[in-house]
Structure formats: structure tokens, C-alpha cells
Amino acid sequence: xxxxxxxRVFSVAALGLSxxxxxxxxxxxxxxxxxxxGEHSGPLSGVMNxxxxxxxxxSTSLIPVLxxxxxxxxxxxxGTIMAxxxxxxxxxxxxx
Numbered sequence: 001x002x003x004x005x006x007x008r009v010f011s012v013a014a015l016g017l018s019x020x021x022x023x024x025x026x027x028x029x030x031x032x033x034x035x036x037x038g039e040h041s042g043p044l045s046g047v048m049n050x051x052x053x054x055x056x057x058x059s060t061s062l063i064p065v066l067x068x069x070x071x072x073x074x075x076x077x078x079g080t081i082m083a084x085x086x087x088x089x090x091x092x093x094x095x096x
Contacts, residue, residue: 004073022083036095 005011030045037044066075
């Protein structure tokens with residue numbers, strides 16, 4: 001929605017809503033890691049944090065390339081696709 005909007009205010013609102021949804025879901029990730037990790041919740045949280053940082057580093061480098069060669073819609077769609085793939089992985093997680 002943000003890339004296809006014709007007015008800046010709608011783009012900013014759509015991006016803001018997507019970040020708000022991410023932040024609302026983040027508490028569940030960390031609490032589940034603490035529950036499942038037990039006495040190893042510290043290292044597990046460290047792995048999760050490192051993976052998130054590496055993803056941020058990669059996206060910071062790749063998004064400008066995607067924008068240049070494929071446009072904003074394709075570049076921002078990669079984030080949507082990744083979010084859907086990550087959400088789908090929760091269906092395969094089983095409590096120990």
C-alpha cells in the first residue's frame with residue numbers, strides 16, 4: 001500500500017501501521033523464547049537478536065539495489081513476502 005499510494009500522507013500512514021503491527025507482535029517472540037528456552041533463554045534470545053540484526057544489515061544494503069532495478073513496489077513487496085514467510089513458520093512450531 002505504501003509504495004502504491006499517490007499521496008505521501010498515505011504512504012507514511014501505511015508504513016507507520018506496518019511498524020506498529022511489528023512492534024505489537026514482538027513481545028510474543030521474546031516471551032515465547034523465554035518460555036521455550038528455559039535455562040537457555042539467554043543464548044536463545046541472543047541468537048534471535050543477532051538474526052534480526054543481520055537481517056537489518058542485509059536489507060539496508062539490498063533495498064537500494066532493488067529500488068534502482070525493480071522499483072519501490074518490488075522492493076517493499078520483498079518485506080511483505082518475508083513477513084508472510086516468517087508468520088507461516090509459527091504454524092510449524094510445537095511446544096516441547
